[in-house]
Amino acid sequence: MERDLISKKELLDEKGISYGQLYRWKRKQLIPEEWFIRKSTFTGQETFFPRDLILTRIDKIMNMKDDLSLDELADKLSPLLPEYELRKYDLVKRNIVSGVVLERFASGDSDTIVYAFDRLLYFYVADKLLQAGDMGMDEGDRLLQTLKEHFHKFAGKPCDLIFTRKMGVSSFALMSVPADIYFESGVKIISRLSMTECIEQLKGKLE
Numbered sequence: 001m002e003r004d005l006i007s008k009k010e011l012l013d014e015k016g017i018s019y020g021q022l023y024r025w026k027r028k029q030l031i032p033e034e035w036f037i038r039k040s041t042f043t044g045q046e047t048f049f050p051r052d053l054i055l056t057r058i059d060k061i062m063n064m065k066d067d068l069s070l071d072e073l074a075d076k077l078s079p080l081l082p083e084y085e086l087r088k089y090d091l092v093k094r095n096i097v098s099g100v101v102l103e104r105f106a107s108g109d110s111d112t113i114v115y116a117f118d119r120l121l122y123f124y125v126a127d128k129l130l131q132a133g134d135m136g137m138d139e140g141d142r143l144l145q146t147l148k149e150h151f152h153k154f155a156g157k158p159c160d161l162i163f164t165r166k167m168g169v170s171s172f173a174l175m176s177v178p179a180d181i182y183f184e185s186g187v188k189i190i191s192r193l194s195m196t197e198c199i200e201q202l203k204g205k206l207e
Contacts, residue, residue, distance in 0.1 A: 003050050003051075003052075003177075003178055003179070003180055004050070004051040004052065005037065005039075005048040005049065005050060005051055006048065006049055006050075006051040006054060006055070007046055007047070007048050008022070008046065008047040008048070008049070009046075011049060011054060011055075011058070014055075015055075015058050015062070017058065017062075024070075025061060025070075028070045028071070028073075028074050029074045029078070030057070030061055030070065030073055030074055030077055031054070031057060032079070032157075032158055034157065034158060034176075034177065034178060035049050035050060035053060035054055035057075035158075035178060036049065037049065037050075037178060049178075050177065050178040053158075053177065053178070053194065056197070057077070060077065060200075061073060061077075064076070076200065076203060077196075077200060078156075079156050079157065079158050079195070079196040079199060081117045081118055081121070081156070081199065082117055082203065083117070084116070084117040084120070084206060085114045085115065085116055085117070086114065086115055086120060086206070087111070087112055087113065087114055087115075088102060088106060088109055088110070088111050088112070088113045088114075088115065089111040089112065091115070091120070091123065094205070095205075096120070096124065096202070096205050096206070097120075097123045097124055097126075097127040098127055098130075098131070100130070101123055101126055101127045101130065101140075102123070104137055104140065105123065105126065105140065105141070105144055106123070117202075118151070118152070120202060120206075121147075121151075121195075121198060121199060121202055122143075122144050122147045122148065122151075124198060124201075124202045124205075125143070125147065125161065125193065125195075125198055126140045126143055126144060128193070128198070129143065129163065129191060129193075132191070134163065134190050134191050135163065135170075135190070135191075139170050139172075142170075142172060143163075143172050146172040146173075146174065147161075147174075150174050151174060151195070153174075154174070154176065154195075157176065158176070158177045158194070158195070158196045159174050159175060159176055159177060159195050159196075160174070160175050160177050160192055160193060160194055160195065161173075161174055161191075161192070161193040161195055162174070162175055162181065162189065162191075162192055163189070163190045163191040163192070163193075164183065164187050164188060164189055164190060165187075165188050165190055166184075166186050166187045166188065167186065170190070174195070177194070
């Protein structure tokens, strides 16, 4: 699955922003270094970006920059996990995840147990896929195991969760972004989630 790219010139023209703005946002870490992709073209070296990621990020920056400082924006958009904890009871009370998720994946935990942000994130991602009808409960067990075993290895760098199925057999993978990934014939991509986007969404729910 080759990622759709947009050139720097196209991006600046489409969003009506300047070269200076773009690189100021990069210096302030509002846009990850990994999204600036240098590629050879017939005119020489040009900079490209993952289209879906950069367009969404620019929209967010434009929508929030009048209400927040650039440092506050950087914190809100950071893929780093914040130091945050929440009781199991409050997860459902505040409608952050559904009771079905906790009943299945955390039934042995007391209502007063306190979860760190990474565990909250795993429940949130599972709930997202279940609510969309993309994933079954048994698959959810393997999703959570995949996240527990491998998500920490990205150490705050952007990554995507890839959920695939072939002949009824499902599989989960975490992949650095931006990157292209190709599958054998017959593999169906059920969902591709930006973990950075999920972190941002969960931060918004916890505020």
